[in-house]
Every structure is written in structure tokens, then in C-alpha cells.
Amino acid sequence: MKEVGRYFIFLSNLLVNRESFKTHYKLVIDECVLIGLDSIFLFVLVSSFMGAVSTVQTAFNLVAPYIPRYVISQVVREMTVLELAPTVMAIIYAGKVGSSMAGNLGTMRITEQIDALEVMGINSVNYLVLPKITASVLMFPMLVIVSGVCALLGGYVVGLLTGILSPTEYIYGIRYAFNPFTITFALIKSIAFGFLVSSISSFKGYYTTGGALEVGISSTKAVTTSVIAILLADYLLAQLLLSPA
Amino acid sequence: MIEIQNITKSFGDRKVLHGISGVFEKGKPNLIIGASGTGKSVLLKCIVELVVPDEGKVFFDNRNFTDSDRSKKIEIRREIGMLFQGGALFDSKNVEENVRFPLDMLANMPRDEKQDRVNLVLNRVGLKGANKKMPSELSGGMRKRVGIARAIVNNPRYLFCDEPNSGLDPQTSILIDELIRDLTEDYDTTTIVVTHDMNSVLGIGENIMFIYQGQKLWEGSKTDITHSGIKELDDFVFANKVMIALKESGKG
Numbered sequence: 001m002k003e004v005g006r007y008f009i010f011l012s013n014l015l016v017n018r019e020s021f022k023t024h025y026k027l028v029i030d031e032c033v034l035i036g037l038d039s040i041f042l043f044v045l046v047s048s049f050m051g052a053v054s055t056v057q058t059a060f061n062l063v064a065p066y067i068p069r070y071v072i073s074q075v076v077r078e079m080t081v082l083e084l085a086p087t088v089m090a091i092i093y094a095g096k097v098g099s100s101m102a103g104n105l106g107t108m109r110i111t112e113q114i115d116a117l118e119v120m121g122i123n124s125v126n127y128l129v130l131p132k133i134t135a136s137v138l139m140f141p142m143l144v145i146v147s148g149v150c151a152l153l154g155g156y157v158v159g160l161l162t163g164i165l166s167p168t169e170y171i172y173g174i175r176y177a178f179n180p181f182t183i184t185f186a187l188i189k190s191i192a193f194g195f196l197v198s199s200i201s202s203f204k205g206y207y208t209t210g211g212a213l214e215v216g217i218s219s220t221k222a223v224t225t226s227v228i229a230i231l232l233a234d235y236l237l238a239q240l241l242l243s244p245a
Numbered sequence: 246m247i248e249i250q251n252i253t254k255s256f257g258d259r260k261v262l263h264g265i266s267g268v269f270e271k272g273k274p275n276l277i278i279g280a281s282g283t284g285k286s287v288l289l290k291c292i293v294e295l296v297v298p299d300e301g302k303v304f305f306d307n308r309n310f311t312d313s314d315r316s317k318k319i320e321i322r323r324e325i326g327m328l329f330q331g332g333a334l335f336d337s338k339n340v341e342e343n344v345r346f347p348l349d350m351l352a353n354m355p356r357d358e359k360q361d362r363v364n365l366v367l368n369r370v371g372l373k374g375a376n377k378k379m380p381s382e383l384s385g386g387m388r389k390r391v392g393i394a395r396a397i398v399n400n401p402r403y404l405f406c407d408e409p410n411s412g413l414d415p416q417t418s419i420l421i422d423e424l425i426r427d428l429t430e431d432y433d434t435t436t437i438v439v440t441h442d443m444n445s446v447l448g449i450g451e452n453i454m455f456i457y458q459g460q461k462l463w464e465g466s467k468t469d470i471t472h473s474g475i476k477e478l479d480d481f482v483f484a485n486k487v488m489i490a491l492k493e494s495g496k497g
Contacts, residue, residue, distance in 0.1 A: 119295065120323065121351070
């Protein structure tokens with residue numbers, strides 16, 4: 001509980017003694033490049049294969065002859081939009097970006113770079129962490145959109161190449177009984193996950209004590225805690241936004 | 246002038262500072278000395294509240310820092326330049342960007358003026374032309390000098406140096422000491438240097454505070470340090486062979 005309290009105090013420091021908008025703008029752009037552009041290849045790769053594998057596995061399970069083939073792509077769509085793109089990618093995001101954020105801040109802490117900022121009268125939480133959180137909240141939903149598109153394309157390509165279902169069936173299934181709210185839900189989740197991963201990882205990194213070994217430990221803890229937070233938030237959001245009234 | 250009153254600090258059950266008081270004067274280097282692990286760096290960090298003391302007060306030119314509100318503390322901190330043990334240079338910025346950083350963040354001056362100021366201080370610390378080097382390309386001594394340049398670029402009223410000579414060869418150590426002394430005199434700053442290097446003590450020790458196991462045991466100047474009559478201080482001062490030889494030859 002003490003740790004949770006410290007986390008909220010840490011968050012409250014984000015908006016105290018703020019630096020100028022101009023300073024933040026530049027820092028946020030730098031972070032967006034680090035978070036977004038550097039992660040996009042991994043996201044495209046993982047989600048394309050996830051879409052492809054989901055298609056093959058769904059087809060494997062739907063053996064009853066009276067179930068139309070387009071149900072395969074419908075299932076792939078629902079899985080991708082509701083869970084694979086936002087949640088599974090958030091876990092990968094925690095592993096890549098979260099650990100990097102924690103490692104970066106942890107190194108700054110143990111090499112006294114954060115102390116140097118504080119001595120200058122700069123709020124280091126605001127200067128270092130707020131741009132990371134802002135960039136994460138902006139970039140992760142975009143990565144989720146890219147991921148969703150790539151997963152559906154991956155399913156389409158594998159369906160076409162293996163003859164599991166025709167392109168017409170695949171597209172029909174993708175469009176069949178589509179509820180646009182699932183996209184809104186996925187984006188709400190992605191904003192929440194982007195915030196959780198960046199803030200938790202920054203928190204773990206910022207309060208690193210010791211040396212290089214502890215930086216590694218902080219990075220690992222950042223990933224573990226972020227993943228737990230993602231799963232809890234995933235359940236809570238599903239319960240709040242998708243459960244029947 | 247900086248005055249500290251009854252600074253006390255514990256980490257868990259371990260008390261590392263036992264009510265230390267003292268005055269650090271302006272225009273000359275003030276040294277806090279003692280063996281490793283005696284609480285020197287913690288005391289320095291307590292003075293700027295990088296570590297918050299459990300008890301005690303700090304006054305910067307009679308301004309109560311400890312009881313000030315956040316904005317007042319920030320105002321005072323912006324008058325401080327600090328050199329950290331490892332230099333604490335920002336890895337992602339080159340030398341010039343590191344040195345210009347306090348100006349970019351805190352000073353309202355044209356870009357050309359900032360650049361002139363950066364070049365001036367880099368020249369002052371003997372790093373003319375090193376503007377574009379990254380911290381990873383610098384030697385230990387150069388990193389310290391960049392750290393000093395960054396600390397003084399904003400014309401601080403207070404200069405704090407945490408182990409400025411640690412890990413440096415004797416020649417570079419002397420250069421760094423002389424630089425700190427000259428800057429203190431030229432800019433009339435209140436300078437506090439934490440060190441356990443006897444060369445520094447004998448070189449620039451005008452006003453020395455000796456800390457032993459978290460307590461202030463002695464205060465004086467380099468001329469008095471060799472005949473204080475305090476066993477713990479004698480053990481510290483005469484721990485190296487050069488000092489022992491000096492003592493035995495009667496020059497100590």
C-alpha cells in the first residue's frame with residue numbers, strides 16, 4: 001500500500017512547477033519518435049503473425065459444416081479488436097517500451113542526473129516523466145490501430161494462401177455484424193494501457209536506488225507491475241463498458 | 246554564506262548525521278572532509294535537500310531554506326551550481342548542450358549570448374573546442390570539468406562539489422582544485438567541497454570541517470590540521486605514507 005501511495009504522490013508531482021509548453025513540445029516529439037517509430041516494426045511483425053495464426057487456429061476449431069466460413073474472419077476480427085491488438089500488444093509494449101523507460105530513468109537516477117536537474121530547481125518528474133506519459137498516451141493507441149490492421153491483413157493473407165476461406169468470405173466476415181463500439185472500446189483500453197505502462201515504468205525507474213544491478217531489477221519490476229496493471233485494467237474496463245446492463 | 250544548524254539524518258535505524266552545525270563562508274573554498282562512509286556527501290545533499298534532513302535548518306545568506314515553501318526553495322536552488330561525483334552529465338546531450346542546459350531552462354537571454362557564455366565557461370575550464378563531444382567520449386577529468394562548466398554557467402552564488410577529485414590522477418586533481426579555488430575567488434561564490442583527498446585539503450583547505458562517524462569533530466584551516474590533537478583526525482590526515490614521512494621529518 002505504501003508503494004501505491006508513493007505512486008500517486010509521484011503522479012501528483014507531474015503537474016507541479018511545470019516547464020514551458022515549448023520545452024515539453026520538443027520533449028514529447030522526441031519521446032514519440034522513440035516510442036512510436038522504434039516500436040512499429042515489432043508491432044507490425046507480431047500482430048501480422050498473430051492475425052495469421054488466429055485465422056488458422058479458428059478454422060481448425062470450426063469443423064461443423066453448418067457454420068459458414070466467414071465466421072472465421074468474424075472471430076478473428078473480434079479477437080483482434082477486443083483483445084489481441086490492445087491487450088496483448090500492451091504486454092509487448094510493456095516489455096519493450098516500459099523496460100526501456102525504467103532503465104533510462106534508473107540510469108539517470110544512479111548517475112545523479114536526476115539530482116542535477118533537481119539542484120537546478122527543475123521538477124525532474126515534470127521534465128522527464130510527463131513527456132514520456134504524454135507520448136505514450138498519444139502513440140500507443142496509434143500502434144494499436146496499426147496492430148489491428150496488420151493482424152486483419154495477416155489473417156487475410158494466410159486465408160488466401162492456404163485456401164481456408166476466400167477473400168470475399170474473409171471480407172464479408174470482417175464486416176458482418178460489426179459493432180463500431182468495439183473500436184471505441186479498444187481505443188479507450190489503449191489510452192489506459194499507454195498511461196499505465198509509461199507511468200508505472202517511470203515510477204519504478206525514477207525511484208531506483210543502488211547501481212547497475214538495481215537498474216536491471218527496476219526494469220524487470222516495471223514490466224511485471226505493468227503487466228499486472230494491464231490485466232486488472234483490462235478486466236475492469238471490460239466489466240464497466242461491455243457487461244450487459 | 247551558508248549556515249547549517251543541527252543537521253540530523255537517519256536511514257532506518259542507522260543515524261548517519263548527528264546534529265551538525267557550521268558556517269561556510271563566501272569567497273573561499275569550504276571543505277568537508279572525512280573517511281568514506283562518514284556522511285560527508287549526505288551532509289552536502291541535506292544542505293540542498295536532495296536528501297531531506299530529519300532535523301536542523303539551513304540558511305543561505307540568512308534566508309531560511311528549510312522552512313521555505315516550494316517556490317522559494319526553487320528560487321534558491323536556481324542560485325546553486327553543483328558538481329556531482331561522476332559529473333552527472335546528460336548522456337544524450339553533447340558537451341555544449343550539457344553546459345547550455347541551465348541557460349536554456351532558466352535564463353532568459355538570446356541564443357547568441359548563451360553560446361558566448363557557454364564558450365566562455367568551457368574556455369575557463371580548459372575545454373575550448375570540445376563543444377561537440379559526447380559525454381561517452383570524455384575522460385574522467387574532462388567530465389568533471391564539463392560538470393564544473395555546467396555548474397558555473399549560470400553565475401551561481403553557491404557552488405557545491407561532491408568529491409571533485411575522486412578517480413582522477415594527482416595532476417588532474419590539482420588542476421580541478423585550482424579551478425575550484427579560482428572560480429570561488431573570481432565569482433565570489435560560497436563554495437563547499439566534499440573530499441577525502443589530503444592533496445585537496447592541503448591545496449585549497451581554507452575552512453575545513455572534519456566529519457567522523459556522522460559527527461563534526463573538528464573545524465579549522467589547513468595550517469592547523471596537522472596538529473589538532475584529535476586522534477581520529479590524525480588517523481585520517483596521516484593515513485598516507487607521504488604525510489607520515491612529512492610528520493617524521495618534522496615538517497608536518
